[in-house]
Amino acid sequence: MQLSEAVLPAAPGALTLFRRRLARDPLAMLGLTLVAIVVFCGIFAPWIVPYDPFKLSIPDKLQPPSLTHWFGTDNLGRDIFSRIIMGSRIALSVGISTIGIALCIGISLGLIAGYGPRWLDNFLMLLFDSVYSFPTVIMGLTVATLLGASVTTLMFVVILVQTPAYARLTRTATLSLKNSEYVQAIRSLGASPFRIIAVHILPNVVGPLLIIASMDIPSVVALEAGLTYLGMGIPPPAPSWGRILQEGYNLIREAPWMVVAGGIPLIITTLGFTFLGESLRDMLDPRLRRIV
Amino acid sequence: MLLYALQRTGLAILICITSMVMLFSALKLIPGDPATIMLGARASAEMKARITEELGLNDPIPVQLATFFGRILQGNLGTDMWSQRPVTQIVLDNLPYTLVLIAAGLGWAALIGIPLGCYSAIRRNSFIDKFTAVISVGTISIPSFVVAIYLILFFAIELGWLPVIGAGERGDYLDQAVHLIMPAFALGLGWVGYLSRIVRASMLEVMGENHIRTARAFGLPEYRIVKSYALRIAILPTITLLAVAIGGLLSSAVFVEAIFARPGIGKLIVDAANMRNFPVVQGGVLTTVALFALAMPISDILIAWLDPRVRATL
Numbered sequence A: 001m002q003l004s005e006a007v008l009p010a011a012p013g014a015l016t017l018f019r020r021r022l023a024r025d026p027l028a029m030l031g032l033t034l035v036a037i038v039v040f041c042g043i044f045a046p047w048i049v050p051y052d053p054f055k056l057s058i059p060d061k062l063q064p065p066s067l068t069h070w071f072g073t074d075n076l077g078r079d080i081f082s083r084i085i086m087g088s089r090i091a092l093s094v095g096i097s098t099i100g101i102a103l104c105i106g107i108s109l110g111l112i113a114g115y116g117p118r119w120l121d122n123f124l125m126l127l128f129d130s131v132y133s134f135p136t137v138i139m140g141l142t143v144a145t146l147l148g149a150s151v152t153t154l155m156f157v158v159i160l161v162q163t164p165a166y167a168r169l170t171r172t173a174t175l176s177l178k179n180s181e182y183v184q185a186i187r188s189l190g191a192s193p194f195r196i197i198a199v200h201i202l203p204n205v206v207g208p209l210l211i212i213a214s215m216d217i218p219s220v221v222a223l224e225a226g227l228t229y230l231g232m233g234i235p236p237p238a239p240s241w242g243r244i245l246q247e248g249y250n251l252i253r254e255a256p257w258m259v260v261a262g263g264i265p266l267i268i269t270t271l272g273f274t275f276l277g278e279s280l281r282d283m284l285d286p287r288l289r290r291i292v
Numbered sequence B: 001m002l003l004y005a006l007q008r009t010g011l012a013i014l015i016c017i018t019s020m021v022m023l024f025s026a027l028k029l030i031p032g033d034p035a036t037i038m039l040g041a042r043a044s045a046e047m048k049a050r051i052t053e054e055l056g057l058n059d060p061i062p063v064q065l066a067t068f069f070g071r072i073l074q075g076n077l078g079t080d081m082w083s084q085r086p087v088t089q090i091v092l093d094n095l096p097y098t099l100v101l102i103a104a105g106l107g108w109a110a111l112i113g114i115p116l117g118c119y120s121a122i123r124r125n126s127f128i129d130k131f132t133a134v135i136s137v138g139t140i141s142i143p144s145f146v147v148a149i150y151l152i153l154f155f156a157i158e159l160g161w162l163p164v165i166g167a168g169e170r171g172d173y174l175d176q177a178v179h180l181i182m183p184a185f186a187l188g189l190g191w192v193g194y195l196s197r198i199v200r201a202s203m204l205e206v207m208g209e210n211h212i213r214t215a216r217a218f219g220l221p222e223y224r225i226v227k228s229y230a231l232r233i234a235i236l237p238t239i240t241l242l243a244v245a246i247g248g249l250l251s252s253a254v255f256v257e258a259i260f261a262r263p264g265i266g267k268l269i270v271d272a273a274n275m276r277n278f279p280v281v282q283g284g285v286l287t288t289v290a291l292f293a294l295a296m297p298i299s300d301i302l303i304a305w306l307d308p309r310v311r312a313t314l
Helices: A002-024 A026-048 A080-115 A118-132 A136-147 A151-178 A181-188 A193-215 A217-229 A241-250 A256-284 A286-291 B002-029 B034-039 B045-054 B061-073 B087-122 B127-141 B144-158 B173-207 B210-217 B222-234 B236-259 B265-274 B278-306 B308-313
Strands: none
Touching: A002 A026, A002 A256, A026 A080, A026 A256, A080 A118, A080 A151, A080 A193, A080 A217, A080 A241, A080 A256, A118 A151, A118 B002, A136 A151, A136 A217, A136 B002, A136 B236, A136 B265, A136 B278, A151 A193, A151 A217, A181 A193, A193 A217, A193 A256, A217 A241, A217 A256, A217 B144, A241 A256, A241 B144, A256 B127, A256 B144, B002 B061, B002 B278, B034 B045, B087 B127, B087 B173, B087 B222, B087 B236, B087 B265, B087 B278, B127 B173, B144 B173, B144 B236, B173 B222, B173 B236, B210 B222, B222 B236, B236 B265, B236 B278, B265 B278, B278 B308
16 A cells, blocks of 8 residues: 555656647547547436427427427427437446446456366356357347346346456456465465455456446447347337437438437447547557557 | 367357256246246237147256257257247248358458458558558447448438348349348448458568568568468468457347348347247347357367467467
8 A cells, every 4th residue: 555655646747648648649539529428418418408308299290400400300209319418328327337237247257267266267167158159139139038128138138248258357367366476475474365356356457357348338338229229128218329210210211310310329429439448548558559 | 180179169069058058047037937928918828838838848947958958959949939830940041141141241341351451561650551540440339230221321212222121032143132232231341440450460460570571581572472471370360350250240130130121040039039939039049159159169270270380289
């Protein structure tokens, strides 16, 4: 503890350097801006929507984009722009909460597999590989068939498919740390396995995993929209982006603006997080920076 | 080499078996009576009894598991509850469409992505290299179903150039090819970026190796060095990537098939899932898992066969 405090005063220099490098990278700045827009919409959605995203107004149905309705209205007269802003809240809350839970379970299982006995490691790895061998969407459809489509089912699916990836990464890191000198030293001092894992291995594993997990947010957002599009995700009338796309696809000839509007936030979110994540990874991984 | 091949295949089979057990236990673990879940709350008692009997749900669980494995080993994936057709037959009818779609999507992605990656590595920091880097990150991240819907809007609805629905007339290859253009494009777009990035990174690594320097010192033309000495090695990581990619491709294929109303495994599973037709979902899922699980050992063995350096370490 004292050591890290002693090191801290030097850290701002590295942080400033990092910030400068981020500002020099146009793609990173673009990514950061897009992510900021999405996160802002997600947090302040109820206060910034121009219309009530749930309010039906049949006389205004299927109006093309105009100054009053920027992205037009849908077949029930709801303002699509308001629904999209509200949708960012659903997308982000599903994305962040499921990844958070998957990360907790994945790290715990990975630590157990990496530090525990060999047979347990083999068993858990076989389990992870088997779950991993289900294509994500197909796993989602299977679970939705069994449990019925709902938000809980959707979250369960995302957690199920993300957990093995985090568990595997944690396991690999744990295996390499397990026999490192400092862990052997603590073990010889008589520390319990729980203490070794929780205090001495976990902090070294969490950092890189958090970056990887944040890069998974766009794929989870896309998975949520995709499963909702297929009718297996968030039920109506919630304004999920996948729902807006699906309703738009049914009216693609009469109201093409609906699918255009439904796709834009997905593109903004995925591009934003990916550009930002890629740049961050390149900056934080010097080995990669040298090659690329 | 033979031992290695057997080990890898054995692991794939083990993964298949575990997945089957997981699918089987999923059906047991869900709350409620499976027959009611499949048929809906309003189904008659006789129908429920018939389904329970057909699925063997009255037997003890170990017996059910044994029958389940026995049937699958005989290639019998069960019977569709609604059409009474064997699920194996339904899956086999749909599988070729998905395989053609995946092959076409990966095919055009490889044709563009691999040369692009090569060029980017050789002409590092050129305009094309930087442009490819941005475009590839962009295309990788955009979901295939958004691409598919925008393609339909632009090329089918606005311009009216390409057909939207189905896989084309049976036997009319030209019609089938025309129906394949948009789905294959939507499926492959992200892979252009993936492939070009992998090939670029691996080319850069190979181009710095000693044997390339030696080839240069001998005065071989650059074209020959790239084609015969660098690309041959640099291409290997793409084989592993493609094997891992099968899972992602199958997932994207689900969306693409559903959006273009194309027959295939993906659409089969979506339609069955919407009707909660579990035997068909199960059959389709097992087939995709088997495809994915077998792609891994095939790629490992292929790499060991192609790369003497890997073979030497076995």
